[in-house]
Amino acid sequence: MNKKQKKMLVRILLAAAFMIGLHFIEIEGWYRFIAYMIPYLIVGYDILIKAGKGILNHQVFDECFLMAVATLGAIALAIYDNGDYTEAIAVMLFYQIGELFQSYAVGKSRRNISDLMDIRPDYANIENNGTLEKVDPDEVEIGSVIVVQPGEKVPIDGIVLEGNSSLNTSALTGESLPRDIKAGDAIISGCINMSGVLKIKTTKEFDESTASKILDLVENASSRKSRSEAFISRFARIYTPAVCYSALALTILPPIVRMLGMNLDPEWHVWMYRALTFLVISCPCALVISIPLSFFAGIGGASKAGVLVKGSNYLETLSKTKIVVFDKTGTLTQGVFEVSGIHHNQIENDKLIEIAALAESASSHPISKSLQRAYHHEIDRSRVKDIQEISGHGIVAKVDGQDVLIGNTRLMEKYHIPYKECHHTGTILHMAINGQYAGHIVISDMLKPTSLKAMQALKSCGIEKLVMLTGDIKKVADSIGQKLGLDAVYSNLLPGDKVEKVEELLSSKPEHAKLAFVGDGINDAPVLSRADIGIAMGAMGSDAAIEAADIVLMDDDPMQIPKAIKISKKCLRIVYENIVFAIGVKLICLLLGALGLTNMWIAIFADVGVMVIAVLNAIRALFVNKL
Known part of the structure; x- marks a missing residue:
């Protein structure tokens, strides 16, 4: 207290x-x-x-x-x-x-x-002549080097210059699983450094850092009121004067009727007591207090689970969602390309990967990086010469003195190399060594482990249609849609095409149904803004996600999406329970009070008792662990 x-x-x-x-x-x-x-x-x-x-x-x-x-x-x-x-x-x-x-x-x-949400740091450590000096995070400029010791919060977003550690991100994601970090990695404010000492070069000012943006988002959530809250506010403005005038009428009219029309004792004190009882019963505390508290608790419970809701209006809209549209890369898939298949022609798998990794060693393309990771050894660039990248085709290079071609079918056709057709799903890299076809490597953007489970969970919580929009080729997109049991898949889409497709889905959906779009919040900002509800996923440190979306999922686990919908449905269920209970009990007691069948003690229950019960029910929205 x-x-x-x-x-x-x-x-x-x-x-x-x-x-x-x-x-x-x-x-x-x-x-x-x-x-x-x-x-x-x-x-x-x-x-x-x-x-x-x-x-x-x-x-x-x-x-x-x-x-x-x-x-x-x-x-x-x-x-x-x-x-x-x-x-x-x-x-x-x-x-x-x-x-x-x-x-x-x-x-x-x-x-x-x-x-x-206790992620706001109290200070930042600046190294000065070999000693650490604590300063206000607001005073730290971009490009400064700060030191974060074990047990301290990361005060400002930046890049790790020195040190290795594990970070506790539970305040941001709701998950206790630590995140390993090393020199060269980006780091965001609000995490807690669990082990090693880190030196960080700041990339943002304190007010623009992730922790500050998230805190601002949560603190201002109450300014965006739901239709239910707005209705209760309007209801109270009309209801309270109405019951006051009704109580006045109850005090005056029956005694006058008794006195003039029926020649009876007007019993002024009896009717005044009934009117006063009527007033106590009519106090709208239960509604005015419990409905905003229900949404406030719902937003708080969601935040605890790593689901940041920008306002109770978005929580209400999410509860009515019937169509969920997904971006593919980074949402349903890991957004990290991996070697998923190797098909050689008289050459060992390891040797084919080694030659491919060496040939692609000068490229920073995600596919090249996936080949380098698959090699599992340090790359000796001295073994590679005469690297030439042919746009839209692939790479030509000399590896250990051998002429190597690696790329798509157009590259093979350009050099008149007979190749084998591949029917595997993914990006196919054909290879030729010294003019002879050597085989092909399949590169795939792997599904997230929980994507299928998330789609099933969405169906079970009332989602009627699951749609995927992607710029990927039809073959890859259809394969993923089939694996996940999606209702519709649209491929080969540019960002503008995605907006048009969402417009089509919005115009064809039932009037009562709401459409949610789930994306990474960076490339999908136009679609996030156009959907009934925009959900940015895995948005730790993404300014675009926090700005563009209505709901921000701090973890990149697809299971956060059905959890967010369940939280919204639970919150709205509690709101409706409180509305029906409070109005129902009050109407009954008001009628009994007007007829003289209740006294002040019943009136106290109808006011205070109902309010306490409604508030207790509202607090249930805070607890989301079992959802």
């Missing part, structure tokens, strides 16, 4: 003790009134002040006004009837208990989010 909450708890306990003590003391007349006003003012003075300020500011109709009118009216009736003041004090007492509980629940949600 914070200081304010502790002060309120003391006031509640003190007022309760006074109220209970007065039951054992016999006091008559005005002394009795004054005695009971002590606990009433102890627990409710701030409500009365807020109600007064609201009247002066012409913002009359809020819960403080309802509580003030209801309790002061109950006190007036107790004076008139020489009755009990306990009900008025109890209404104010239990209302404040509910407010304290709500304040604590919101505080707990904020603390949970703060804990799981």
